[in-house]
Amino acid sequence: MKTQLFDIFETAPEGIDENTLEPAYNIDPEEVIKGVMKKISVKQTPAKKKKAKKKIVLTLIAAAVAAGILGTVSVGAMGGFNEAFGDMFAGEKSGNLYSGGNVSIQNNENYKINFLGVTGDRNNAFAPFTIKNADGSAFTADPEKDYILPLNMDYDPDSDSILISSTYTNGTYDNVSIKVPFFTKLTSGRYSEVDYVNGGGEISYTFMDDSTIRCIPSYTSGIMLEEMNLKGEEMKVEIKELYVYHDVEEICTCTNVYGDENFDETPQKEADAKIREARKHLKEGQVIVGKYDHIAAADDSHISITAKYYLADAEKIDLNMTGTWKLNYRDENSVQLSIKSKTISHECWEKRGTVSYQVNSITASPFTAVIDIQADKDSERIDKESGVDNEFFFEVANSCPVITLKNGEKVQCEYQSDLNNGDTYEETNGNYKIELRYTAIQDGIDTKRLFINPDEIQSVEIEGVTIPVR
Amino acid sequence: MDESILIKKLKEQDPSALEEIIRKYTRLVSSIIGSIACGNLTEQDVEELTEDTFIALWYNTEKAEENKLKAYICQIAKNKTKNKLRDLGRHKVVSIESVTAEDDFAVSDETEAKNASLCLQEAINEIGEPDREIILRRYYYYQSSSAIGKIMGINPQTVRTKIARAKDKLRKILIERGFTL
Numbered sequence: 206m207k208t209q210l211f212d213i214f215e216t217a218p219e220g221i222d223e224n225t226l227e228p229a230y231n232i233d234p235e236e237v238i239k240g241v242m243k244k245i246s247v248k249q250t251p252a253k254k255k256k257a258k259k260k261i262v263l264t265l266i267a268a269a270v271a272a273g274i275l276g277t278v279s280v281g282a283m284g285g286f287n288e289a290f291g292d293m294f295a296g297e298k299s300g301n302l303y304s305g306g307n308v309s310i311q312n313n314e315n316y317k318i319n320f321l322g323v324t325g326d327r328n329n330a331f332a333p334f335t336i337k338n339a340d341g342s343a344f345t346a347d348p349e350k351d352y353i354l355p356l357n358m359d360y361d362p363d364s365d366s367i368l369i370s371s372t373y374t375n376g377t378y379d380n381v382s383i384k385v386p387f388f389t390k391l392t393s394g395r396y397s398e399v400d401y402v403n404g405g406g407e408i409s410y411t412f413m414d415d416s417t418i419r420c421i422p423s424y425t426s427g428i429m430l431e432e433m434n435l436k437g438e439e440m441k442v443e444i445k446e447l448y449v450y451h452d453v454e455e456i457c458t459c460t461n462v463y464g465d466e467n468f469d470e471t472p473q474k475e476a477d478a479k480i481r482e483a484r485k486h487l488k489e490g491q492v493i494v495g496k497y498d499h500i501a502a503a504d505d506s507h508i509s510i511t512a513k514y515y516l517a518d519a520e521k522i523d524l525n526m527t528g529t530w531k532l533n534y535r536d537e538n539s540v541q542l543s544i545k546s547k548t549i550s551h552e553c554w555e556k557r558g559t560v561s562y563q564v565n566s567i568t569a570s571p572f573t574a575v576i577d578i579q580a581d582k583d584s585e586r587i588d589k590e591s592g593v594d595n596e597f598f599f600e601v602a603n604s605c606p607v608i609t610l611k612n613g614e615k616v617q618c619e620y621q622s623d624l625n626n627g628d629t630y631e632e633t634n635g636n637y638k639i640e641l642r643y644t645a646i647q648d649g650i651d652t653k654r655l656f657i658n659p660d661e662i663q664s665v666e667i668e669g670v671t672i673p674v675r
Numbered sequence: 676m677d678e679s680i681l682i683k684k685l686k687e688q689d690p691s692a693l694e695e696i697i698r699k700y701t702r703l704v705s706s707i708i709g710s711i712a713c714g715n716l717t718e719q720d721v722e723e724l725t726e727d728t729f730i731a732l733w734y735n736t737e738k739a740e741e742n743k744l745k746a747y748i749c750q751i752a753k754n755k756t757k758n759k760l761r762d763l764g765r766h767k768v769v770s771i772e773s774v775t776a777e778d779d780f781a782v783s784d785e786t787e788a789k790n791a792s793l794c795l796q797e798a799i800n801e802i803g804e805p806d807r808e809i810i811l812r813r814y815y816y817y818q819s820s821s822a823i824g825k826i827m828g829i830n831p832q833t834v835r836t837k838i839a840r841a842k843d844k845l846r847k848i849l850i851e852r853g854f855t856l
Contacts, residue, residue, distance in 0.1 A: 211792075211795070211814045214749075214792055214796060215743050215746055216745075218796075221808060221815075223703050226703065226707070226710070226816055226818065227709060227822060228709070229705040229708055229709025229712070229718075229721045230709070230722070232718075232721060234697050234698045234702075237697050237722065237729065238694050241697060241729045241733070242693075242694075245730060245733055245734075
């Protein structure tokens with residue numbers, strides 16, 4: 206991740222007459238004051254919130270291996286139970302899978318946090334996790350004096366998040382939640398992160414090779430999904446927010462048995478309906494969270510998952526921490542698609558005219574389509590405004606592919622390309638390879654179908670061209 | 676109210692301090708939001724982002740320091756706007772003008788960023804006027820070349836040329852001082 210130097214100026218520049226800056230719509234300060242005061246009067250201040258009546262044992266939302274559960278659960282089809290769960294649950298027959306893990310939290314002014322590792326986690330995805338302080342110094346937890354807490358794992362189907370719980374028993378906050386990414390399916394080598402808190406902030410992930418994917422929550426939907434390729438076994442994680450939950454009110458409970466041929470989706474659907482209804486009445490600062498318990502059969506034939514859903518007030522605490530996350534994941538599971546050559550024109554960014562390219566092939570995998578194209582070199586534009594030559598921008602946000610699955614189901618997707626970032630395309634002798642990341646969406650914001658197994662894909666329709674699986 | 680008192684009251688969660696800050700900085704904040712947005716946000720969006728900026732300040736007063744309050748507010752406004760634009764970018768075309776400044780003066784090393792930023796501030800003061808003002812207007816306040824040209828009475832094309840040359844100068848200075856852009 207790059208840091209824009211102008212954005213971290215500690216003092217504002219002198220000598221610029223700010224009255225010469227163009228006012229935007231002549232925003233009235235008094236109207237702003239009214240709006241701000243209304244909003245901050247709804248939210249309690251942190252000091253008041255600590256006195257809230259109810260609290261739940263909460264949550265260090267973390268990630269990685271856990272997400273393997275999520276992706277599969279969200280798909281609903283549990284035929285691949287052994288494949289998806291086998292490695293994760295082997296040796297863990299009941300209770301909390303990661304109950305042997307440790308989390309260390311030292312609550313000082315920097316909110317130092319260290320994942321010391323998760324015993325009993327065969328994939329060892331959480332270890333080591335170290336946090337660098339804002340000044341760049343590293344924090345090393347001392348098990349003798351830092352708070353070593355039991356780790357619990359919850360699944361929040363509403364947000365498709367894994368919550369890794371711990372109880373923080375000393376310091377200012379006794380219930381904490383840290384949002385970090387989870388991985389929807391490790392076998393795909395991809396992850397997905399959902400920001401389920403209304404108006405949440407920003408989480409950034411930086412790979413060791415400096416390529417950067419930023420995860421930006423949606424302000425319009427309150428939910429965000431982002432995905433990327435995992436290019437290395439180790440990545441830096443920057444955590445920007447921490448949440449403390451108060452005033453918890455139970456919405457519903459639902460138990461599903463997965464891995465059974467006669468899998469019944471009814472309980473989950475009923476719970477989903479209640480959650481959707483609750484979501485409609487969310488107030489400022491409120492979130493829906495879930496707690497999750499599972500019991501795996503001794504022969505790994507099935508797993509019973511009980512989820513309790515709660516409405517809670519979320520107190521947001523801004524963090525600015527970076528850490529290094531070491532991951533285990535398997536090879537990418539992708540499928541080759543073929544496409545007949547076709548020239549497609551897209552609108553370029555404003556003031557840039559159009560650019561034409563010919564699609565040669567598409568490689569599709571969960572969440573991502575990599576498209577090899579032959580660009581019309583004459584279409585390249587020089588960015589005169591910024592003085593940067595040979596930039597290759599175009600907009601594909603309106604090109605929503607439709608994926609048709611082998612069972613006939615169609616899934617509308619939404620491109621998430623950000624092609625003005627250099628890491629989303631490669632150029633070799635005029636040939637461009639562009640990665641178009643997309644999200645499967647339903648009903649605008651519903652993310653029930655977060656994960657698509659490439660093997661299930663019958664065809665992909667992009668720009669009116671149906672691309673069959675080869 | 677003196678800024679130090681204002682910040683003290685703000686940290687004590689005194690709403691009157693926030694009100695005074697809003698009155699003082701609404702124009703600046705909405706100008707920055709508008710400049711970054713380049714017409715991609717509605718009046719309601721700009722007003723909401725302006726409110727969000729001050730709400731974020733209210734809940735994050737620990738970073739508010741004397742002589743640094745304005746810069747901190749500007750930074751919040753910029754971040755909020757960029758987040759919003761990126762979000763909108765998934766659904767509709769957003770002008771490239773709003774992101775052109777992203778990587779011109781950016782570093783990968785987070786620990787280096789703060790020192791590089793301080794060095795950049797010094798370097799800007801060394802390049803002289805009008806380049807200094809042009810660079811600050813373009814990259815700190817996100818004004819377009821046309822707007823800068825209009826305010827400073829310079830042809831927009833000349834503004835762009837000056838920006839390119841000033842950038843080269845600044846880059847050289849930073850590289851000479853050991854930073855990597």
